[in-house]
Amino acid sequence: MSHWMKQLYARFTWRKLAVSSVGLLALTGILILAVYELTKAEVTVKADEELLAVYTHASTVGEVLEEQDIDTTNHDYIEPSEETVISEAMTIVYKPAQRVEVNLEEEERSVWTTAATVGELMDDLYITVDEHDYIHPELDKQVNEGMQVIFKPAFQVTVISDGEKETVWSTSTTVADFLENENITLGEMDRVEPETEEELREEAEIKVIRVEKVTDVVEETVDYATVTRNDSSLQQGNEEVKQQGKKGKIEKRYEVVLEDGEEVSRKLINEEVVKESEDRIVAVGTKKQTESVSRGSSSAGSSSSESSSGASSSGSSNSSNSSGSSNRSGSSGNSSSSSGGNWETYTATAYTASCTGCSGVTATGIDLKANPDANVIAVDPAVIPLGSRVEVKGYGTYIAGDTGGAIKGKKIDIFIPDSNKVKSFGRRNVQVRVLD
Incomplete structure (x- = not known):
């Protein structure tokens, strides 16, 4: 074999060997990868209500969640726990807190x-x-x-409103909230107990009070006064009615406050006379009888008549004074003359016609409320006779037209219409004489 052929054969052999090695390595890698994938555990991850099939070589639940980029906190729900070892077909539930x-x-x-x-x-x-x-x-x-x-949480509350009592469930924090939630409306004058800003508590009782103002018109009868007048044409001890009295009428308007229909207060706002009363006039005799004397006397019998001024006198059975007097009437034991009797020392107090329990009408029938300028005193009938004209030194002339339970002996009670002046008058000694 030539040298060239030997070189060509050598090259082919090494190339074939290199190709075979590469293939073997690739096959080995494929086998390893296949084995790696085949050895993964299959688990199901349930997160956000979604199911996800996961193949993993992770050894614990926590590692699986980490592989899925799920960041956990200690408040999250993880079942089973993160430390649990992975097993085939395991289901992992994750709920973020x-x-x-x-x-x-x-x-x-x-x-x-x-x-x-x-x-x-x-x-x-x-x-x-x-x-x-x-x-x-x-x-x-x-x-x-x-x-x-x-x-x-709801609690029970008792509410009383418009005549009804009811137990209801409520979650209101204040009385005002409760009224609003129950559609209970308060009028301008209405009120509620407890007050609207009060905190509402369990078993509380809420009372809605309906308040209204009304006008009440009342017609009252006014008694007539009895006026006595001295009459020199009548014998002493005789009386004659000159004019019959007639009762009057007065109309009074009251402002009345009602709470749930019941009257709680009444205030007089106007008073009008519908019909005037007419006084009953009585003439009182002052003429003295003629007295006869014996022949040997140095003076002949004479008769005298005393002139007297008519005095207005109206009786009150329950009049009071600063010394506690009531039931005034009076008479005098002093002898009188045309120039008046002797001055004597009396204890004097004062009273008004508007005291507690007083009618304002004197024992002789003088209406002191209707006649605030009347010059009247209360006397002891055993000391100063009723109807007498009496002079109080330094104060003026008065008619003995009233009596009082505390007016005994040498005491008088002077009528003064001003209550402040009555208080300042107090008790003092005065000089008094009977004029007629």
Whole structure:
């Protein structure tokens, strides 16, 4: 064989050997790859409600999730746990946790949860939601990152309104909230107990009070006054009715406040005389009888008549004074003359016609409320006679037209219409004489 042929044969042999080696290496790689793939474990990963078939040589659940680029936290739900060894046909469940804000009975807190719905979140928190409770969002709503969940448990409240009493379930925080939620409207004058800003508590009783103002018109009868007038044409001790009295009428308007239909206050706002009363006028005799004397006397019998001014006098059975007097009437034991009797010292007090329990009408029938300028005093009938004209030194002339339970002996009670002046008058000694 020639040298050239030998070289050609040698080259062919080495090329054939090189090709064979490369093929062997490729075949070996394929076999290794095939064995690698065939030795992988098949597992199912359930994440975000999706199922994914995974072939892996990972030894633990955590390594499988890492291979799938799933970043886990200690709040996430992983079943089985990350340390669990992988086995053929294993199913791995992964739920990422979400942070939500939960307001439970006015207390706020952050919660990590893997619950799919608000209802599941409440179950995880061991909270039972009843039909009357307040929950927002609703139980079937899906949980989202950053969601705010508000829960208020319902409690029973008793409400009294418009004549009805009812027990209702409520989740309101204040009385005002409760009224709004129950569609209870308050009028301008209405009020509620407890007040609207009060915090509402379990078993509370809420009372709605309807308030209204009405006008009430009342017609009252006004008694007539009895006026006595001295009459010198009548004998002493005799009386004669000159004019019969007639009762009057007065119309009074009251502002009345009603609470739930019941009257709680009444205020007089206007008073109008519909018909004036007419006084009953009585003439009282002052004429003295003529006395006869014996022949040997130095003077003949004479008769005298005393002139007297007519005085207005109206009796009050329950009039009071600063010394506690009532039931005024009076008479005098002083002898009188045309110039008046002797001055004597009396204890004087003062009274008004508007005292507690007073009618304002004197024992002789003088209506002091209708006649505030009347000059009247109360006297002891055993000391100063009723109807007498009496002078109080430094104060003026008065008619003895009233009596009082505390007016005994040498005491008088002077009528003064101004209650402030009555208080300042107090008790003092005065000089008094009977004029007629």
